[in-house]
Ligand SMILES: Nc1nc2c(c(=O)[nH]1)N[C@H]1C(S)=C(S)[C@@H](COP(=O)(O)OP(=O)(O)OC[C@H]3O[C@@H](n4cnc5c(=O)[nH]c(N)nc54)[C@H](O)[C@@H]3O)O[C@H]1N2
Ligand SMILES: Nc1nc2c(c(=O)[nH]1)N[C@H]1C(S)=C(S)[C@@H](COP(=O)(O)OP(=O)(O)OC[C@H]3O[C@@H](n4cnc5c(=O)[nH]c(N)nc54)[C@H](O)[C@@H]3O)O[C@H]1N2
């Protein structure tokens with residue numbers, strides 16, 4: 001072997017656990033990734049997606065230079081100076097004519113796994129005075145932010161299940177086997193779940209589909225009709241209130257407004273809820289008893305419930321189930337994870353009404369973001385209503401990720417300026433005026449900030465860039481700083497050499513360095529522990545001691561902000577009662593061999609059998625429509641239509657169909673492997689515009705959406 005070969009510890013930035021990786025660098029080039037056995041927490045676990053990071057890094061379709069639109073479907077290479085000056089010129093014109101209100105941004109999911117992006121975006125749009133921000137958070141978890149703000153006074157408090165010590169764990173709308181969990185950062189969750197069931201703990205998956213996690217972790221499946229979890233949760237609480245009762249000493253010491261909670265759940269006794277959820281009343285009561293009487297019980301809820309119509313209320317009742325049974329903040333229940341810095345205060349709200357008047361009626365921002373489902377409306381707004389004319393998309397692919405592809409196409413086609421900062425020329429990028437190539441996770445320094453407050457076994461790790469950026473790829477912070485310079489704004493590059501970004505890294509990590517001091521650490525200290533530093537595990541008692549951020553320091557058992565939503569809950573209940581179980585509904589589903597919209601260009605993820613996403617249907621639902629395995633179906637509703645092949649799945653509740661999102665790459669020639677096996681975009685079938693998101697949280701409605709299916713002619 002000639003040349004220099006190094007093995008560099010780093011960590012994955014694809015999903016929350018941030019699994020430790022060992023990168024092999026040959027002659028300065030990343031050539032292989034392996035799980036890091038010396039990692040103090042992830043201990044040699046990494047999944048096939050993380051390890052395929054090397055394929056993403058070396059993909060010949062990656063953007064390596066800035067590109068400028070040169071006519072329909074054509075892009076030409078530009079220098080960074082041409083790009084930044086060109087964008088700044090166009091932007092200045094738009095702001096002069098229409099004000100900074102005409103500028104918006106969509107920040108995608110991978111930006112959350114990139115410690116230096118947030119401040120860069122904040123500084124750029126802040127100085128510009130542009131506040132129309134959108135992001136993947138309102139497709140993903142915005143209800144959790146809103147729910148915890150209301151109940152605990154902070155969007156950053158999300159007590160995690162103490163799986164290792166629990167006797168009973170209820171998992172609503174998650175499939176850890178496939179997705180590796182969200183809002184609990186845990187490497188190899190199945191190992192932990194298997195260990196729990198092996199020592200006799202009960203793990204129950206409340207899900208309209210018998211998910212892969214059930215067998216592989218030894219859990220139980222509790223089938224439920226989609227978009228009805230709120231009522232199951234209410235019925236569980238109602239049964240507990242009537243049966244063993246709320247734990248009075250806990251509720252009195254740490255809670256407020258418990259009577260209002262009781263009044264709400266009393267509307268939903270098990271008998272009333274049974275026909276809507278599809279769960280027999282006796283099963284609901286038995287589960288309530290089992291949970292309340294378990295020595296230690298815990299809860300988890302994820303995107304399958306987030307994406308329904310009442311994710312905020314469901315998250316509220318999830319917290320309540322834990323709280324009133326005395327399981328919140330105790331061993332084997334749900335615990336506050338602190339990690340290297342207590343994040344609870346960072347998400348604190350002041351208790352004032354978050355709503356303001358808009359052309360859609362009452363509207364709010366959730367952690368700075370407007371509803372993603374209003375992005376198309378905000379661009380297509382009539383002249384007098386101040387449409388967005390310039391949009392920056394950073395690490396996102398809204399065309400395939402947000403509901404209503406047709407309207408988004410129309411909207412993106414109307415923009416005067418669309419700038420996409422991405423690894424790829426993705427489906428959204430096809431509409432761009434400028435495509436700016438960003439570095440990937442192996443080409444930048446980073447710190448695993450994402451899991452802060454969510455880590456099951458907390459650790460903190462700093463990584464140097466594993467390899468120098470290929471081509472002219474640049475870090476996002478640098479791109480925005482160059483744009484700031486071109487616009488005459490202040491920037492972190494002022495007085496520095498723009499051609500040598502790495503020289504600025506110590507300064508850029510200053511804020512994180514400061515936070516690390518809370519744990520007696522620093523970036524310098526972490527450099528000396530390249531496999532990461534383990535931190536104290538979540539500790540019972542911490543949440544009540546100094547976690548809760550409400551004004552009175554109490555858990556709010558029935559936030560007044562919910563008043564309207566509680567009435568709406570009853571209206572939706574009646575609607576569900578009236579429609580019965582016959583209505584076919586589309587739910588979300590994730591695939592082990594795909595990650596949202598961005599692993600589609602990895603050839604080994606597109607082996608035969610994995611080249612398209614299938615509409616999963618129960619065999620009897622398919623047969624009733626004259627459809628067999630592999631047959632092409634027309635799937636449609638009021639929002640749109642797709643022609644998609646059927647895959648039979650007897651593990652679905654009757655009346656439920658599932659389709660993985662992130663596909664539909666036929667319009668993305670810049671990703672050749674993806675475009676060669678495009679699949680269909682589930683989001684053509686999802687609602688968009690006013691009324692298609694939860695008013696409390698801006699969370700988009702993405703599961704439990706009515707559809708009709710028939711053989712494609
Ligand atoms: N129907 C339906 N729709 C869904 C969902 C669903 O379950 N059902 N799930 C939703 C969820 S949970 C999410 S999080 C969203 C995701 O929605 P988005 O965040 O909009 O989409 P992603 O597919 O994650 O695409 C991210 C883009 O970031 C790029 N990228 C990757 N790493 C980097 C980087 O380091 N820097 C830069 N600049 N770019 C990078 C990728 O190339 C890709 O083009 O989709 C949502 N959409
Ligand atoms: N392989 C893979 N892993 C991923 C991703 C990926 O795309 N692929 N995406 C990553 C991202 S961005 C995220 S946010 C996480 C998400 O992680 P999870 O939230 O665990 O996501 P899913 O595996 O889609 O699990 C959602 C489950 O909800 C169920 N469900 C649908 N509707 C309902 C409902 O109304 N009620 C109930 N109770 N359940 C319902 C579905 O059947 C599904 O099993 O995964 C991350 N990990």
Ligand code: SF4
Pocket residue numbers: 012013014015016017018019045046047048049050051180187
């Ligand atoms: S589980 Fe997530 S963080 Fe771990 S290797 Fe896989 S993709 Fe990366």
Ligand SMILES: [Mo]
Pocket residue numbers: 109140
């Ligand atoms: Mo997500």
